[in-house]
Amino acid sequence: MRWMTRAMMIGGAGWLAGCAGMGVGVGEGASLGPVEVLVAQIEAEQGPLSDQARAFEASVDLDGDGTSERLVYVRDPSLCGTGGCALTIMEWRDGRWQRGQVIGPVELPVYLSDEWDGEVVIGVTVAGGGMQERIMALYPAPEGYPSNPTVPPAVWWRDDPGEVLIAEGSGRAVR
Helix, strand or coil: CCEEECCCCCCCCHHHHHHHCCCHHHCCCCCCCHHHHHHHHHHHHHCCCCCCCEEEEEEECCCCCCCCEEEEEEECCCCCECCEEEEEEEEEECCEEEEEEEEEEEEEEEEEEEEECCEEEEEEEEEECCEEEEEEEECCECCECCCCCCCCCCEECCCCCCEEEECHHHCEECC
16 A cells, blocks of 8 residues: 555644744745645745644655655635635655645545556545535546546546545644
8 A cells, every 4th residue: 555644733833933934934844744834834825724723644655656745634714615625735855845736625535546557546525615525536647636626637436436545533733
């Protein structure tokens, strides 16, 4: 199995204050995990997250290159709409975690299927905004995964979506 689920609790409230001097908002912070880097970037761009914010993380080698990317889902009322929140692919590049592709809107759970042409198919739950809940398959393409799972090229997953990668109850408080 090329993936591992790991919900991550971001350290105490003081970690973000320490990030400010590290330039995390612009992609620095080699000693920080992908969730910390993403949350710091979000807060630098959009302001502080609420006390209700929760972070979910899963490690998976999406492209079979031997390096695990991290799928990070941050849920907060200030970030999410009726269709869900963004799922961000964090990539280890140049000695630090960097924000890669953003997929959304997405609800939990998130699934991973068997490999497809040497890569992994991501299954995401979509619902809200008048859309009936369903699981959509996101097949990899040279330019990445589809960024909006509610429209083509994402397709309705009618079969078993595979293993749950990020479950509803697996997140931890950001604060």
